[in-house]
């Protein structure tokens with residue numbers, strides 16, 4: 001099997017699994033219990049919190065553990081909105097191509113009387129600072145813009161956005177689920193107030209994430225109950241998962257220079273080789289993107305068929321985010337960068353990991369053009385395009 005859907009989820013690193021295992025068996029104590037057995041679990045939770053803070057540039061008491069990226073996004077946004085509303089500020093700025101964990105939370109707030117400005121992301125998939133400047137109003141309580149897009153991998157000018165928000169006294173949240181462990185991040189240097197991350201996107205376990213929330217920025221709990229996580233997130237600490245998250249993050253940060261160099265080379269090989277397919281186009285900026293992300297549109301192709309054919313060859317790929325596959329709607333991300341509906345349907349996302357080999361990439365470079373040609377030959381739409389009855393869009 002060739003696994004190229006690492007933006008969907010990743011394999012747990014063997015050393016991470018090994019670090020987690022004792023917390024299911026011999027050290028199964030509840031981190032909130034007072035006796036020594038429980039306090040052992042407490043210690044490792046706090047060690048993990050310190051590790052996470054060190055990798056992000058913040059301090060340990062600014063980290064709370066959640067169930068994952070979606071929960072962190074929900075809590076950050078709902079909390080900032082509630083705090084804003086208390087001051088009569090009910091305007092939020094975001095971008096047109098956020099993850100659904102952000103977009104659907106914003107939709108809910110819109111139904112509750114908030115106003116949201118969605119910044120355009122242009123054909124390169126990057127927001128512009130000038131647009132953000134123009135969108136800021138006296139009643140803006142939150143700017144939430146993702147660090148790197150999960151479908152096309154484009155990286156946003158986070159440090160510049162952070163600087164502007166800090167100057168204006170507006171809370172800045174970033175969904176950094178695709179970026180953490182993949183590109184360097186420093187919450188202090190980048191003036192980030194809140195940041196979401198999720199372990200299963202960097203070779204950690206699923207169902208565990210964290211929210212960084214800068215000291216002084218108010219945070220309301222999303223889940224009420226016990227006093228865990230300093231009253232910010234109720235629920236018995238998932239000790240093994242927390243250990244796994246911290247171990248995976250530490251490892252990812254350590255391996256980042258080496259992995260990122262290797263993947264950038266493979267990514268650029270994919271781009272240059274698959275660009276040779278006629279009427280194809282790269283989605284998003286070629287340089288300002290995650291080292292592991294390839295996303296291209298092939299005109300006249302249904303993404304779904306392409307994926308099924310790749311699956312037959314043992315290649316796991318995606319045509320967008322895991323959350324929208326299964327629905328026939330074209331990706332909101334590809335529409336946001338201006339791809340017409342019919343082209344947005346024919347997209348292919350390949351996302352690599354440290355386990356990806358050049359041999360695997362060569363196999364994909366051989367397979368994709370054959371599959372694209374096969375489907376185009378059978379397609380009546382392609383026939384019309386070739387005869388000039390219909391105009392090529394890319």
Ligand SMILES: *Cc1c(COP(=O)(O)O)cnc(C)c1O
Nearest residue numbers: 068069070099101150177178198
């Ligand atoms: C995967 C992902 C999420 C959701 O994280 P979960 O831990 O799966 O809930 C949120 N935002 C982005 C950008 C993602 O890629």
